[in-house]
């Protein structure tokens with residue numbers, strides 16, 4: 833999709849700090865990290881959000897989840913991490929290209945939902 837930031841990252845029009853890449857997915861560091869480890873895993877194919885994902889995307893989504901632990905450990909989250917998929921207006925999704933946040937580091941994170 834031409835105007836999508838993450839599609840631009842996939843095809844190199846916008847630079848990123850890559851964590852992992854294969855034919856189906858890309859993982860790269862979040863530009864505005866909220867913890868010492870904060871990267872995202874995205875499908876290379878443009879999919880708007882978890883709300884609109886189709887059955888045909890299940891294999892790549894499964895592979896993205898299956899890679900999360902290994903990549904998190906490689907980035908220094910050796911004792912666990914949090915996965916977040918913000919979805920739609922209610923989930924406060926900002927970038928409408930499906931992404932799994934992987935957030936962690938050496939210390940325990942705040943509890944799940946922090947009140948504003």
Ligand code: 5GP
Nearest residue numbers: 837848860861862863864918924925926927
């Ligand atoms: P969302 O709120 O949609 O779940 O998360 C979007 C994330 O993308 C945010 O955490 C934001 O910091 C990150 N982000 C937005 N633009 C860029 C960019 O150009 N490069 C990188 N690496 N991350 C970005």
Ligand code: ZN
Nearest residue numbers: 836839878929
């Ligand atoms: Zn996209």
